[in-house]
Amino acid sequence: MSLMLAIFALVFVTQLVSWIGQGALLELAYAFYLRVFHSSTDARLRQLKRDVLATKAELLKTSAQDQFAKWAKLRRSVDKGLADLEKLNSEVQATKAAFAVKFNTAVWLLTTGVQFLVGWWYRKTPVFYLPPGWFGPLEWWLSFPFAPAGSVSVGVWQMSCKRVIKIGERVVKDLAASSSSHSSSEPEVQEASSEKKVS
Incomplete structure (x- = not known):
């Protein structure tokens, strides 16, 4: 490919990234990263959310006065599930923050950094x-x-x-x-x- 077209393609890709938005690209890339490299954590997080919602729905159907023992057991289960969910969410957020730093660095290097390098190399x-x-x-x-x-x-x-x-x-x-x-x-x-x- 000629230098003229290569530079045009590089500038176009950089502008495309800015049009789409780095935040949107980060969300897509992180969702893919989570499913591929942390699939067990992702599956556990989704299962825990489903379990908490199901238990909470059952808790709302249970009368605290008529079925106190069952209500208390469900309440403890919801509280434990919410605590586990909060802990798992904080782990996922820490992973996402580390991924965001790496992703933003890679995007900068592959767009703006490469433009600087090409400009210097072919000056x-x-x-x-x-x-x-x-x-x-x-x-x-x-x-x-x-x-x-x-x-x-x-x-x-x-x-x-x-x-x-x-x-x-x-x-x-x-x-x-x-x-x-x-x-x-x-x-x-x-x-x-x-x-x-x-x-």
Whole structure:
């Protein structure tokens, strides 16, 4: 793959991560991590929640005055289940916090870190050459900081790609907003026309 396309793909992936949101990606990745590497803890947590809810439902059906012994036994079982659930939840939260640090570091390294690395590694390599004399004194700026004069540097190409992708994002959002407002106004137009027919 050419350097131009590789940098565009890298910038696009970085912007995609920011569009989706790092928090949403973290939740998806953690759910997958929990099911694959801590499946027993995940299963135990879900089973404990089901047991506590079932016992609590039975407790609510039991009369404290008429069946005190059964009610007290159920009450102790609910309290013990809630205590176990709280302990297990704190373990899961500690695991999630450790996972979040690793995940956020990995996402930063794979997006922003790789962009810095590519920018540094190819700092003297031109992404492509411009036709001579088309941009006059701007040719120096387009090759900034270390690319040969008359070419576009990696840093300038990264900024350009990011800008174009952001403009594309704005256009897509505007189109989506206009199409949703257009589709929501159609029923109102149909209702108004049906009211005219009735009258």
